[in-house]
Amino acid sequence: MHGDSSAPAFPDVMAVLRQRTAEAHTRLENALELLSPDLSVSRYRDVLMRMHGFYDALEPRLDERLTGAGSPLPDWPSRRKVPLLRHDLRLLGVDEAALATLPRPRVPAVGDVAAAMGVLYVFEGATLGGRFIVRHVVTTAVPPAATTFFGSYGDEVGRRWSQARHAIRAWTAGEAARVESCAVTAAALFGALEAEFAR
Numbered sequence: 715m716h717g718d719s720s721a722p723a724f725p726d727v728m729a730v731l732r733q734r735t736a737e738a739h740t741r742l743e744n745a746l747e748l749l750s751p752d753l754s755v756s757r758y759r760d761v762l763m764r765m766h767g768f769y770d771a772l773e774p775r776l777d778e779r780l781t782g783a784g785s786p787l788p789d790w791p792s793r794r795k796v797p798l799l800r801h802d803l804r805l806l807g808v809d810e811a812a813l814a815t816l817p818r819p820r821v822p823a824v825g826d827v828a829a830a831m832g833v834l835y836v837f838e839g840a841t842l843g844g845r846f847i848v849r850h851v852v853t854t855a856v857p858p859a860a861t862t863f864f865g866s867y868g869d870e871v872g873r874r875w876s877q878a879r880h881a882i883r884a885w886t887a888g889e890a891a892r893v894e895s896c897a898v899t900a901a902a903l904f905g906a907l908e909a910e911f912a913r
């Protein structure tokens with residue numbers, strides 16, 4: 715046999731996802747301004763309200779793809795973040811009626827399970843940065859009780875992230891079209907978030 719037998723037949727989906735979204739991640743991180751020493755309660759509230767628009771629009775799409783028998787991620791229902799966002803926003807004086815009046819963001823379509831995995835990558839990845847965000851936010855005027863969204867999973871962040879990665883890899887293994895659908899959707903969602911926070 716010739717050639718490099720150690721070369722994978724398909725690129726690792728997690729590497730593809732990171733490559734295609736890393737620059738947008740950095741831009742988004744900067745645009746959010748959550749790590750600013752001058753972070754105000756109103757800025758923090760505004761970020762959560764906009765985030766809520768994305769999760770509220772997309773979590774029902776993930777419900778359609780990831781619940782029921784044969785789900786590629788059976789613990790999906792316990793990963794929904796809308797209840798956490800609403801909890802934090804309520805503490806900051808924003809109720810569900812006020813949220814319902816906000817403009818809806820444009821979000822990517824979730825046409826198949828692989829696309830749902832792309833959204834999952836973005837939403838679950840946000841819990842990794844969330845740890846750093848909480849650490850800073852609690853040093854500001856924001857009430858610490860209003861950090862349950864960015865503090866999702868607490869000490870379980872690493873374990874939940876590895877399970878999500880495992881599910882994404884399992885669903886896309888050896889399936890180039892699935893890798894592509896997953897990566898295109900993740901990149902589109904980062905693009906939509908960037909557009910939202912550029913305003």
Ligand code: HEM
Nearest residue numbers: 731732743746748749835836837839840842843844846847
């Ligand atoms: C101030 C805001 C943010 C900071 C400081 C931040 C920071 C980080 C850090 C440090 C990691 C790597 C963690 C690790 O490897 O253990 C990470 C990963 C990630 N973050 Fe963020 N993040 C922020 C916002 C966001 C947002 C809003 C999203 C999406 C909604 C997001 C999506 C992701 C994703 C998908 C990953 C996984 C990257 C990969 O390894 O493939 N982040 N973030």
